[in-house]
Amino acid sequence: MHSKVALVPCGSYEPERVYQALRQGLDLVGGIGKYIRTDEKVLLKLNLVREADADRAVTTHPAVAEMLARILSEEHYSDVSAGDSGGFGSSIKSMEHLGMREELTKYGCRMAAFDEAVRTAYPQGIHAKEFMLARDVVEADAVISVCKMKTHALEHITGAVKNQYGCVQGKHKAAGHTRYPSAESMARMIVDLNLLVRPRLYIMDGIVAMEGNGPTSGDPVPMNVLLFSTDPVALDSVFARLVYLDPESVPTEGAGAQMGLGTWKEEEIDLVTPDGQLSMGDAVAKYGRPGFRVNRKKGKAEGIMNTITILRFLKPAPRIDADKCRKCGVCVESCPVDGKALRFSKGRDHPPVYNYRKCIRCFCCQEMCPHKAIYVRGRR
Ligand code: SF4
Numbered sequence: 001m002h003s004k005v006a007l008v009p010c011g012s013y014e015p016e017r018v019y020q021a022l023r024q025g026l027d028l029v030g031g032i033g034k035y036i037r038t039d040e041k042v043l044l045k046l047n048l049v050r051e052a053d054a055d056r057a058v059t060t061h062p063a064v065a066e067m068l069a070r071i072l073s074e075e076h077y078s079d080v081s082a083g084d085s086g087g088f089g090s091s092i093k094s095m096e097h098l099g100m101r102e103e104l105t106k107y108g109c110r111m112a113a114f115d116e117a118v119r120t121a122y123p124q125g126i127h128a129k130e131f132m133l134a135r136d137v138v139e140a141d142a143v144i145s146v147c148k149m150k151t152h153a154l155e156h157i158t159g160a161v162k163n164q165y166g167c168v169q170g171k172h173k174a175a176g177h178t179r180y181p182s183a184e185s186m187a188r189m190i191v192d193l194n195l196l197v198r199p200r201l202y203i204m205d206g207i208v209a210m211e212g213n214g215p216t217s218g219d220p221v222p223m224n225v226l227l228f229s230t231d232p233v234a235l236d237s238v239f240a241r242l243v244y245l246d247p248e249s250v251p252t253e254g255a256g257a258q259m260g261l262g263t264w265k266e267e268e269i270d271l272v273t274p275d276g277q278l279s280m281g282d283a284v285a286k287y288g289r290p291g292f293r294v295n296r297k298k299g300k301a302e303g304i305m306n307t308i309t310i311l312r313f314l315k316p317a318p319r320i321d322a323d324k325c326r327k328c329g330v331c332v333e334s335c336p337v338d339g340k341a342l343r344f345s346k347g348r349d350h351p352p353v354y355n356y357r358k359c360i361r362c363f364c365c366q367e368m369c370p371h372k373a374i375y376v377r378g379r380r
């Protein structure tokens, strides 16, 4: 297996600069026409995990989505939409919050609500045989995954592979967390999902990435790159290397390689830039950020020991910073565990309280807290 990843430097979200960088990246991977016919129905699968300002680096930046819509319009793609199914709230509201409606409409791109689920069988799935996909995904001929470069509490990073989890419609994502509770099982399920949805192209917004308490409560950090590939495992491995993270420690990387989605191996990746081919070492030296705050610990292997209750107390766990908590209840609503693993057991005047015996460490609460009040113990 040999995969190509294009890396294009881009130091700002100024729309014209983003437009030029997207054009360069698409040219480097052979042009959009190589992957999608103009008469096909195209879906831009953004990362709109929840409503947030563009400069917080929580979502795919609107300039990237808008300039991609512009390029597709200029290339005569007539049926294009953009959307995601975030973890909480409506993705249409997220796009409106980001001010995308007018620009997307200008380029003939519709906003997709991802509000209807379609039970989709996947008998050839290695780990998951069925998904509740958003109808917008099922009805698209071609998906372009426009992901965001961010850290993630459970999977270390959320990039190209993980972005497809938003293809699972709304509340059905919670069931996935309870059915696949470990980072490794979740990763395998998401790899199956990638193999089912098969995005034709992956584009990563790494102009400003998120480090620290990602994927929604971390800190923006300029990485100044856009990455492009048809192989999401290879693309994520370049992201990982740029932040000095061993790709092998990322669950979606190992699962992706084992299940045939792609490769993370350096010798199997051609890295191209507008200045020509670059070795991984040179790319890391030129564009990498060694101080990027990301969990670099290797995950524990699954096995019988994982089922011993006492080990639950040794695992990283979510915690609430009482000074930051505004008692909004989003975390409680987001918890997928039957009967909830955190509740307002001391009343609504106090932060919710965890029941770590019930908690499956999915970190949905940490991901959805709108006030950066939840962190993962030991990784603050
Ligand atoms: S979501 Fe965050 S701010 Fe809201 S109650 Fe939970 S911890 Fe507090």
Ligand code: SF4
Binding pocket: 318, 334, 335, 336, 337, 340, 341, 342, 354, 358, 359, 360, 361, 362, 363, 364, 365, 366
């Ligand atoms: S309390 Fe948080 S980490 Fe624990 S199961 Fe619920 S959402 Fe997941």
